[in-house]
Amino acid sequence: MTVFIMVAGVFTxxxxxxxxxxRLAAAGSEVHAVPLTGVDPGRPAASARVxxxxxxxxxxxxxxxxxxxxxxxxxxxxxIHPVLGAADRRPQRVARxxxxxxxxxxxxxxxxxxxxxxxxxxxxxEQAQRGDREGELAPPAxxxxxxxxxxxxxxxAALDRLTxxxxxxxxxxxxxxxxxxxxxxxVPTTGVLCTRNGVSIDLVQRLVDFGDPMLTALTSPQVxxxxxxxxxxxxxSCPAALADVLLRAAAGEGRSLRPVGAGAPPAHLRxxxxxxxxxxxxxxxxxxxxVPDAEGPRPAxxxxxxxxxxxxxxxxxxDWPTLVGYxRLAAAEGMVGVTLDHRLxxxxxYERATADVTAAxxxxxxxxxVDAERVALWFFSGGGLLTADWLREPPxxxxxxxxxxxxxxxxxxxxxxxSRFHPARAVAHAGxxxxxxxxxxxxxxxxxxxxxxxxxxxxxxxxxxxxxxIPNGHHGFETLDAPEEVRPALRRAMRSVVTHLAG
Numbered sequence: 263m264t265v266f267i268m269v270a271g272v273f274t275x276x277x278x279x280x281x282x283x284x285r286l287a288a289a290g291s292e293v294h295a296v297p298l299t300g301v302d303p304g305r306p307a308a309s310a311r312v313x314x315x316x317x318x319x320x321x322x323x324x325x326x327x328x329x330x331x332x333x334x335x336x337x338x339x340x341x342i343h344p345v346l347g348a349a350d351r352r353p354q355r356v357a358r359x360x361x362x363x364x365x366x367x368x369x370x371x372x373x374x375x376x377x378x379x380x381x382x383x384x385x386x387x388e389q390a391q392r393g394d395r396e397g398e399l400a401p402p403a404x405x406x407x408x409x410x411x412x413x414x415x416x417x418x419a420a421l422d423r424l425t426x427x428x429x430x431x432x433x434x435x436x437x438x439x440x441x442x443x444x445x446x447x448x449v450p451t452t453g454v455l456c457t458r459n460g461v462s463i464d465l466v467q468r469l470v471d472f473g474d475p476m477l478t479a480l481t482s483p484q485v486x487x488x489x490x491x492x493x494x495x496x497x498x499s500c501p502a503a504l505a506d507v508l509l510r511a512a513a514g515e516g517r518s519l520r521p522v523g524a525g526a527p528p529a530h531l532r533x534x535x536x537x538x539x540x541x542x543x544x545x546x547x548x549x550x551x552x553v554p555d556a557e558g559p560r561p562a563x564x565x566x567x568x569x570x571x572x573x574x575x576x577x578x579x580x581d582w583p584t585l586v587g588y589x590r591l592a593a594a595e596g597m598v599g600v601t602l603d604h605r606l607x608x609x610x611x612y613e614r615a616t617a618d619v620t621a622a623x624x625x626x627x628x629x630x631x632v633d634a635e636r637v638a639l640w641f642f643s644g645g646g647l648l649t650a651d652w653l654r655e656p657p658x659x660x661x662x663x664x665x666x667x668x669x670x671x672x673x674x675x676x677x678x679x680x681s682r683f684h685p686a687r688a689v690a691h692a693g694x695x696x697x698x699x700x701x702x703x704x705x706x707x708x709x710x711x712x713x714x715x716x717x718x719x720x721x722x723x724x725x726x727x728x729x730x731x732i733p734n735g736h737h738g739f740e741t742l743d744a745p746e747e748v749r750p751a752l753r754r755a756m757r758s759v760v761t762h763l764a765g
Contacts, residue, residue: 264332264357264512265292267324269317271339271364272410272436273401273428275302278338282497285505291512296324298344300432310396313434314373318347325352334512338362338497339411340431343373343440350446359449360511362504363411363456363494369442373435378677379409380610390437399436401428408674411494412708414458420498450484452511454504459494460673460708463487467519471528474572478522486516494675531577532741534587535748541593543586543601546629549622550580552589552599553631561636561661561763562598562626565589566619568643568668569606578603584740588640591752595760598632606644609676612683616648627659636763638662643737646670646685646712647678653688656695662762664698664755667705667737671712686715690723696762697727698755702735709737730755 266286268279276295283293297304298320300312305320321344325333333356337345342364349356365376374390377383386399404425407413413421455461466487470477479485488507490496496504510516522528543550554560565588567579579585580601589599604618605611619639627634637659641649646668652660671686672678682688689697697720701713720727732751736742740752 263290263292264334264509265294265328266334266336266508266512267294267296267321267328268336269296269298269321269338269341269345271341272399272431273301274424275427275429276304277427278424278495278497281501282505282508285502286508289505289509291509292328294324294328296320301429303429307432311434312432313395314343314347314438314440316432317344317435318351321345321348322352325355328355332357332512334358334360334508336360336362336508337364339364339494340373340376340435343367346442346446347440349449350442350444353445353449356449358512359446359451360508361451361453363454363459363461363496367440369444370439372437372439374437377436378411378675379679380677381680383610383677386433386436389433395434395437397433398430399433400430401425409677409679411675412456412459413495414493415499416493416495417498424495424498447479450514451486452516453485453487454496454507454511455487455489456494456496457489457491457706458708459675463489463517463519468529469572470519471522471530472572472575473522473577474574476574477572481519481521483518486511486514486518488516529738529741530582530584532583534583535740535745536587536591536752538587538590539594541590546625548580548603548618549625550589550601551626551629551631552586552593552601554593554596554598556596559631559633560596560598561638562600562632563589563592563638563640563759563763564600564602564619564623564626566602566604566639566641566645566648568641568645569615570608570611570644571606573605573607587740591756592760595756597760597763598626598629600626606648609678612647612678612681615645616651619648635659636661638664638759638763640664640666640759641668642666644669647672647683649685650683650688653685653692653695653697654682656692660695661765662696662698662759663692664700664759666700666755667702667709667735667739668699669709669712670716673708673712686712686719689716689720689725689727692720692723692725694726696758697725698730698758699727700730700732700751700755702737702739703731703733704736706737728758730758
């Protein structure tokens with residue numbers, strides 16, 4: 263008999279598993295939803311000190327009490343931390359660990375690192391540095407759950423109940439580092455990704471393809487993945503589908519990831535769809551310049567890659583064929599094409615990525631081969647949030663801003679609510695700055711919504727927006743879609759940028 267031991271995320275108790283547990287039990291499984299000390303009313307704290315080790319002990323107790331041999335531990339969000347801690351100490355009892363819409367906790371890192379609200383994370387980190395680890399974190403109000411994860415699919419009644427039964431989270435559970443001996447790495451794992459919360463199997467495959475050694479373990483045969491087309495709380499939005507996925511995971515089913523270097527090149531290393539001259543690069547620090555054979559200082563187009571891109575990715579973005587292709591295409595038009603690397607390795611890195619891009623632009627403008635008063639910036643994907651500062655206060659030398667399949671407002675679970683990285687608001691201040699936007703028709707719903715908000719604001723305020731639509735295009739269309747569909751859009755966009763630079 264399969265035994266499912268399930269651990270909920272922050273502020274929530276064993277009650278969230280009720281419907282999923284009933285379906286698993288009906289299928290013949292033994293099911294235990296673990297009440298966590300100091301959070302679940304079924305297990306009040308015996309003392310004021312409740313931390314991660316307390317919750318690890320709760321899960322270990324459930325493992326030790328289980329009668330079956332095939333134990334599957336399921337951790338949702340924060341719950342994966344006590345699950346991993348317990349599995350690391352009882353690896354011989356655990357047949358599989360299921361990561362339910364959560365990150366990949368590492369030894370020595372507290373659960374605080376996974377808190378999506380960046381302002382709150384910084385506040386709690388400062389508190390921890392002062393040695394203050396006591397107290398509780400108040401649960402969100404009904405309209406604040408979205409800050410902790412996408413609520414897509416959760417009914418109003420379920421959201422009401424989630425709010426009514428929410429409990430404060432002991433700070434010690436978030437601030438105490440997870441300690442692992444390493445034995446848990448031998449336990450098979452399954453990741454269940456909720457696509458409406460922003461993560462898909464294809465996205466994880468792309469991250470693996472970047473070549474970061476930290477992620478290569480995900481290609482192991484004992485690691486599988488499933489997707490659920492819902493938000494962050496599938497036990498509330500689609501309990502039957504979740505139960506089915508958990509049963510299949512327990513049986514060893516699921517999709518495996520392709521190892522790096524196996525089969526066709528990953529999308530980001532496929533050839534650029536346009537034929538461009540083989541112009542050599544001139545490397546200066548974190549910036550590469552592709553300079554045309556032309557007289558006098560030339561206008562420049564600076565291409566800003568998206569992300570987050572893992573810190574260990576090799577080659578780095580400025581050497582990706584797509585970005586090099588764009589830069590050489592600009593050089594073929596008589597412009598200086600520029601690629602760069604910036605440090606957007608995590609959602610929390612937008613501040614330092616902004617500093618990297620600003621430094622790169624100043625380096626380019628200081629180059630004697632560049633006309634410092636005629637520069638365009640072209641952003642991609644997650645780099646789209648970096649457009650906000652340039653839109654809000656465009657300098658006189660910025661003659662055009664372009665963006666390909668950009669994210670133009672923080673996604674709900676990114677923890678950037680209220681931050682300055684919100685282009686869909688900043689475009690209201692763009693004034694006469696020309697903006698060229700390449701919009702793809704097969705964008706993910708969450709990203710498409712940010713683009714639509716940007717376009718709406720731009721139209722309302724009379725911004726100089728040129729839309730170039732690729733109806734059948736995907737995010738990363740240059741290497742994912744048929745060249746005959748993307749070539750006209752690329753040529754049109756480049757012509758528009760060059761025209762604004764020449765004006």
